[in-house]
Amino acid sequence: MIKPLVGTCFAALLLGATAAPAAAVSDEPPARIRAADLAGTVALSNCSGSVVRVPGSQPGDRALVLSNGHCVESGFPAPGEVVVDRPSTRSFTLLDGAGGRLGTLRADRIAYATMTDTDMSLYRLTSTYADVESRYGITALELDGQRPAQGRAITVASGYWKKLYKCGIDGFAYRLKEGDWTWKDSVRYTSACRTVGGTSGSPVIDDQTGKVVAVNNTGNEDGGRCTDGNPCEVDESGRVTVRRGINYAQQTYKIVPCVGAGNKIDLSRAGCELPKPSGVR
Known part of the structure; x- marks a missing residue:
């Protein structure tokens, strides 16, 4: 892992069969995707991250921060180790689109972390998505539920x-x-x-x-x-x-099926293929 700060770690439509009526052609232009910037990203003490949501996340849900498994404060998870719902007091500096500091977010749990098969961590914040948006004007980045495509x-x-x-x-x-x-x-x-x-x-x-x-x-x-x-x-x-x-x-598309009601990580959900702790099916 060379991507934590050097020296702080080690010295990651389907239509039905029945035909539907033709839709009216809209004069509205297609929604424009804002160019990627730093809004919603965070700075950790040794790494980077971002405030993220899945398509089913609700405004009142506790927000999640995505980073790497090798960035967790307890050190690199061992091969085969999966961390679920562990207490944490990690803090994150929230940024605006230009990289300006907006404020500090705090976690109360490591919701999930591993370096087995993938290299990711998800922190649960003490703030909800609504809290973050109302206080800082920041909307969480959405995790795509589809596998990325070559050439994009x-x-x-x-x-x-x-x-x-x-x-x-x-x-x-x-x-x-x-x-x-x-x-x-x-x-x-x-x-x-x-x-x-x-x-x-x-x-x-x-x-x-x-x-x-x-x-x-x-x-x-x-x-x-x-x-x-x-x-x-x-x-x-x-x-x-x-x-x-x-x-x-x-x-990160495999995260999406593993997030249940209340934005909770549920490794037993149908379609969830993230690595699980030993003894958990």
Whole structure:
């Protein structure tokens, strides 16, 4: 993981069969997606993150902050470890679109965190979405429930550095291995996204939809092979590919089915495929 701040971690319509009447043509222009900026991103002590919601989140729900598993305050989760509903007092600096400081948000729980198969953390805040919007004028970023597509233009929005990185989705790594950890179906950026330490946990925003499709987590710094700070790609046949200077993210669409009523993480929900703690089905 090279994307926490260096030195703080280690020294991520379907129509029915019955025909429907033709819809009237609207004269209204299609809704315009606002260009990705830093609104709703947060700065952690060592990483980046963002205030996020799923399509079913309600204004009165406690808000969630998305970051990486390797950014949690207790240190890197071990391979196979899954953290669920753990107390936390983490604080986050909330930013506006230009990167200006709006205020401090606080967590009371780590709702979910792991570095197994993916590299993500979700914090539950003491504030609701309505609280955040009324006080700061910030609307949470929405997590896309669909898998991201190769070739899409994206923005990696780092709250830590108050900086936007623009590039595209070059492809996907079947397995991404770094030291003791292995992640599945990771997003590979085109070379234009030269993310650095401190960008860990940044939301990866699809420029076309404005939705979050991944969370930034690592990159190959020195051309090393599968070592800390130098992840390698492993394909279905076990062949290893090293791409020096290329950076990666972990897809977030799998979070959506795992968020139930009240914005609570429920790993037993139908369609939820996030890693579960040992002994939990």
